[in-house]
Amino acid sequence: MIPNFLTPLLQQQQYNPQQFFLIAGPCVVENEDLVMEVADKVYTICKKLGIPYIFKASYRKANRTSANSFTGLGDEVGLSLIQKVGKTFALPTTSDIHAHDEAAEAAKYIDVLQIPAFLCRQTDLLQAAAATQKIINVKKGQFLSGPAMQFAVDKIKKAGNEQIMLTERGTTFGYQDLVVDYRNITWMKQLNLPVIMDCTHSLQQPNQTSGVTGGNPALIETIAKAAIATGADGLFIETHPNPAKALSDGANMLPLHLLENLLEKLATLRETMVKIG
Template identity: 75%
Template sequence: MEKMLKDLFANQQYDENNFFLIAGPCVVESEELLMEVADKVSGICKNLGIPYVFKSSYRKANRTSASSFTGLGDETALQLLKKTGDTYKLPVTSDVHAHDETAMAAKYIDILQIPAFLCRQTDLLVAAAETGKIVNVKKGQFVSGPSMKFAAEKIRNAGNNKVILTERGNSFGYQDLVVDYRNIPWMKEHGAPVVMDCTHSLQQPNQTSGVTGGNPQLIGTISKAAIASGADGLFIETHPNPAVAKSDGANMLKLDLLEGLLQQLVKLRKAVI
């Protein structure tokens, strides 16, 4: 596990006792947006000694409404992700949704992210594993931390030991999620770094408007509790102006609020390790 992360962040200088950060806008909207966010966040992380992975989805396959924005086109968006990573010397991650996408995506990104709804899809997990890339599996809203050992086993049995597991809350009724922080130590027992998704765990899905809601004012609460519970990394989607974002604007952190939050989290990390 330690070697995987050291190799991932080999181009960065950081405090080895820090958590790592996966952050960026929800979806690739434009080159300008990716570069703006990567420039801002990489600078903050460098100053705070936080190892950083840039994240943005090249395609949003899971949308409530058929009219929702899904992307600029797979190859176009993946090329922009790679360009962003190359420009700022950052590892890059994005979601993959089907087994036949994995080889294409692996040409451009460093971590293949498995969406929560697909965490039990064996063919997808195996195909992602066979690329040799790091595979980050988000825990389904319907899955317990202990049962995520089966997702990790599928990847490892395919010959790939580079696994990350991400907690993102559990369904609570039809339009809410709650976080059971027991899942963080439980998933760490599977021998993989554990990340807390601090934005998607605050979603309010299944809105009658066809647009997912959220509670971004609680991102600080979720992230602080995750660090106190032993999370190895944090996942935070961020945007300069969430109100005009083309996906998940209701639960993204405004970019200019990120630095202050990370400063608090670095202090908290030092207090609990």
Template identity: 70%
Template sequence: MKPFLTELFKGQSYDDKNFFLIAGPCVIESKELLEEVADKVSGICRNLGIPYVFKSSYRKANRTSASSFTGIGDHEALSLLKATGEKFGLPTTSDIHAHEEAAVAAEYADILQIPAFLCRQTDLLIAAGETGKIVNVKKGQFLSGPSMKFAVEKIRSTGNDKIILTERGTTFGYQDLVVDYRNIPWMQEHQVPVVMDVTHSLQQPNQTSGITGGNPQLISTIASAALAAGADGLFIETHPDPANAKSDGANMLRLDLMEALLEKLVKIRKAVV
């Protein structure tokens, strides 16, 4: 594990040979939702020795329809994210969408996440790097793993080497994604930890209904294959009631399925390492 990750997880007890987990509801809907998910997932991770980062977006800037939910307000959402992390002793992460958001979000989150569609935005990457926070860049659906070296170089140009890259699928036609597992070792060649974004890789975007579809029944398949391919971490969005979630309900894991899934994945990880 990279030293910056060891520092990030220093308050947690975990198996240092395990994968790390980034998980939470897609978007911040309420204090009650954040605490329910953080409480449940942190308890499971403690029992299984999995280091855990709590994730939820304070604002969703990339939505299919103008009528889609985007957030409860930036300040309120960021405050809830930070408070949840403090209450449950967890590092936190949320995505940012413009360079001016980096310094603001860095006051509340431990990891700044760069959305896949924005992974080439130079000013955004540099602003995130300049905060000194860990920066997790999601690979664009239109890019190969080797080409992500340029995103890494931009962040490193700020003197910040605390970088994670995340695979989240590749565009396949107009309304589907596929996962090319070669991207995991290819991105690890950039000397950074690599995460598999399991749930977003199962999206079916750009539906004419204005609501993104998904294949959550394949979550276990994608996660298992990623660990077999050597992924350092997994990203799994989860919600107690995905059908009524305000964002990405079609591909999130139902919260009550998390424990059995992680138990299985821990066994796979042990077999791989």
């Protein structure tokens, strides 16, 4: 299901309304060349396959394990580059915000405000995001069940915003791993909201002694296929031309050259799921 509130942002794209929608891009804005390269490639693939596309990149990485990790080029630079991508390719854009005082400023540049999983219970953040009247995508905390996301939804709705999407991104499994409980897709869809599967962050291996989060990108296809089969409306995939050199989350990103083949498989699977109901 592509939500009604999302369709105006997608009106310049020719897409199959029965397909899943895709949120994709590099983890963080590293430089202009990177965001333009990724957006161009993903846009071209999605246009070919009829998949509606929202460009994603973080303008700031506030949640890093190590104090030495890259956090961004500066808020205004990062947001401006995301906005430039949107204007260049006529794409809706999204990025994550981390504090209530970021919401109004970020809303000047992007179309969808993303609430990080660790912050999905932060009342003032949810209320500030709601006040922008932008679409809000809330990632389910690694420590929460799908039904518990009702409380985050209630906070946003009570603040006057009904444009809400929810994202499953895995559940903490021990200290250094995550596991995906696909019941959460069904449970969150019962809230009558579009549900997205984060196919890359759900494969993170956090809390490594190196101070750099690990990952299992070889399983991205498995996670994505299962999400389509269990009724996810959208997929979230971070991708990079050279994940080994990425400045953030390289260990769980999909190499950009593998994206087309994966999306072809997923588009075919979605068509099959639509046929069988």
